[in-house]
Amino acid sequence: MTNYNSWSSVVGPNxxxxxxxxxxxxxxxNGIQDLTTGFNPFGGWNQPYAHQYAGAITSNNCVPGINVSYDYLADTGFEAIKKNQTRRSAKNRTISKT
Known part of the structure; x- marks a missing residue:
């Protein structure tokens, strides 16, 4: 979980x-619910799998006075990762018959 500026200042963009x-x-x-607007490749990543597009928003709608962050997940993002990991786990399980 990072962004270009934080990554660059700690370890360098490359x-x-x-x-x-x-x-x-x-x-x-940036307030935009997508994975591309304003994204510059860094750290070897060409695009993100999730985007936190808003944060530290104090709202009285759900929990008064609590800061909330908003995230965008694409269909090919974490849900696909989770499905693939589940499939891999199932493949790696073997039942030995002796």
Whole structure:
């Protein structure tokens, strides 16, 4: 969970960890519910799998006085990852018959 500016200031924009952390939860409070507007590739990621598009919003609608963040997840994002991991787990389970 990071954004271009935070990543660049800590490790530099070209420090690539996408081989270890292939799914990026991108934080950019631009108010737009998508995965591309304002995204610049960094850290080896060409696009995020989730986008936090608004945050630290105090609302009295649900829980008065509590800051809320809003996230956007694409159909090909975490739900697909979760399904693939479930399938992989099922494939890796073997029942030995002795």
């Amino acid at each position: 420090f690539d960890v996408s081989f270890q952390a292939q799914y990026l939860f991108w934080v950019n409070w």
